[in-house]
Amino acid sequence: MDSFFIYSDESSHFEYSPDHPFRPERALNLKNLLEQYDLINKSWIKVVPPEPIPEEILLLFHTKNYLKVLKSASKGEITEETLRAGLGTSDNPIFKDMFNKSNLASGGTLVGTRLVLEASDRAFAFNPTGGFHHAYPDHAEGFCYINDIAVVGKMLRRDGLxxxxxxxxxxxxxxxxxxxxxxxxxLVISMHQTGKTIYPWGGFEDNIGKGVGEGYNINIPLPPQTDDELFLKAFFEIVTPAVEAxxxxxxxxxxxxDTMANDPLTNMALTNNSFEMMALEIGKFSKKLVGMGGGGYNIDNASRSWAVAWAAINGIKMENPYAGILGGVMVGPEIEGGTLLDNPIYITGPTKEKNEKEVDRVIKYIHDVGFPKIGAVG
Ligand SMILES: [Zn+2]
Structure with a gap:
């Protein structure tokens, strides 16, 4: 296996605005944890810096006009078009060098994809500064300016993959x-807190794709307070069979x-114990895998959870879970006891019963309606 951690100090050193919840320094925190827990200095792992995405690749998804407006706004040139492109809001503020910073953060996903495709065997790349799944061809939204996933996805499709x-x-x-x-x-699968309760207010199970794409778009909306157990149930009963088929x-x-129980922007109840299991499973069924950071607004929890996922996919057992404690003093964001894993959370009572019924209903819907179209068996 070849493994690539896509990182440079430059790509993690910027901010949208001083009080914006999206903190790119999570990537630096993650790198520090990987070093501290001896999860990166391995023969099969390389640290590779991100590179900006060339314009002709960006244009596979984004419009020429949007890129022009994004670049102009980066230089402080604000017109009516700027706001129409979703820029200058509290979610997507205009900041210095916005185009170049966003494009570098997104570019890590392209670098990772190329490395993974070039590798002769199984390969994994992780871009902690990527995952901007809310950006559209012609506008920014939800903290996302350049949609690295859609850009790279369009490139893969162009190349027949x-x-x-x-x-x-x-x-x-x-x-x-x-x-x-x-x-x-x-095959596009999104598991998320239901759009009935949270931005972007959509992603219901009956959005299954259109035309020849029918069945190839899978939405798994989940109720607030969904815990590890129910999230994993939906993951293993839908994601694994769909991707394998x-x-x-x-x-x-x-x-x-941002599914974690202590995330300030959402209402889910996960811990990184389920995150680790999902990472392990994704690593198992993916010969070529590119992971991206995405959301996560409790910054300590974000870096801890990604470190756990990184170790799982790389097949590294955390030899020294107490490396975070020096002379009894915590030096990192670890919870009490020095482990990177959270204490488990079990939701019980009427909320759990109601949530379990809802999760079962969504799983059944997808098995009945979407799965036959893609030849998956639930
Ligand atoms: Zn999110």
């Missing part, structure tokens, strides 16, 4: 869905950590 996209971020991957909903060469050339995974 079939890909599966797995999105376990707490928000529906609306921009990616819109890019591939009429394409049967892209589809047999993609490459898998892209948006591994947002």
């Amino acid at each position: 079939r890909f599966a996209y797995i999105d376990i971020d707490a928000h529906h991957g609306n921009g990616v869905e819109a890019a591939f909903e009429e394409d049967n060469g892209a 589809f047999a993609p050339d490459i898998v892209l995974a948006e591994m947002g950590t």
Whole structure:
């Protein structure tokens, strides 16, 4: 196996605005944890810097006009078009060098994809600064300016490759869905807190794709307070059989950590114990895998969860879970006891019973309506 951690100090050193919840420094925190826990200095692992995405590749998804407006706004040139492109809002503020910073953060996904495709054997790349699943061809939204996933997905399709996209971020991957909903060469799966309760207010189970793409778009909306047990149930009963039936050339995974119980922007109840199990499973069924960071607004939890997922996919057992403690003093974001894993959370009582019924209903719907169209067996 070849494994690539896509990182440079430059790509993690910027901010949208001082109080914006999206913190690119999560990538630096993650790198520090990987070093601290001896999860990166291995013969099969390389640290590779991201590169900006060339314009002709960006244009496979984004419009020429949007890129022009994005570049102009980066230089402080604001027109009526700027706001129409979703720029200058509290979610997507205009910041210095916005185009270049966003394009570098997104570019890690392209670099990772190329490395994984070039590798002769199984390969994995992780771009902690990528995963901008909400950006559209002509506008920014939901903290996303350049949609690295849609851009890379369009490139893969141009080159005749079939890909599966797995999105376990707490928000529906609306921009990616819109890019591939009429394409049967892209299996797009989004698990998320239901759009009845949270941005982007869509992603219901009956959006199954259009035309030849019918069945190849899978939405798994989940109720608030969904816990590890129910999230894993939906994952193993839908994602695994769907991807195995589809047999993609490459898998892209948006591994947002905003599903965690302590995330300030969402209402899910996961811990990184289920995150680890999903990472292990995705690593198992993907010969070529590109992971991206995505959401995650409790920044300590985000880097911890990604470190756990990284170790799982790379097959590294965390030899020294107490490496985070020096002389009894915590030096990192580890929870008490020095392990990177969270304490488990079990939701019980009426909320759990209601949620279990709802999750079972969604699983059955997808098994009955979507699965026959893609030859998957639930
Ligand atoms: Zn999110």
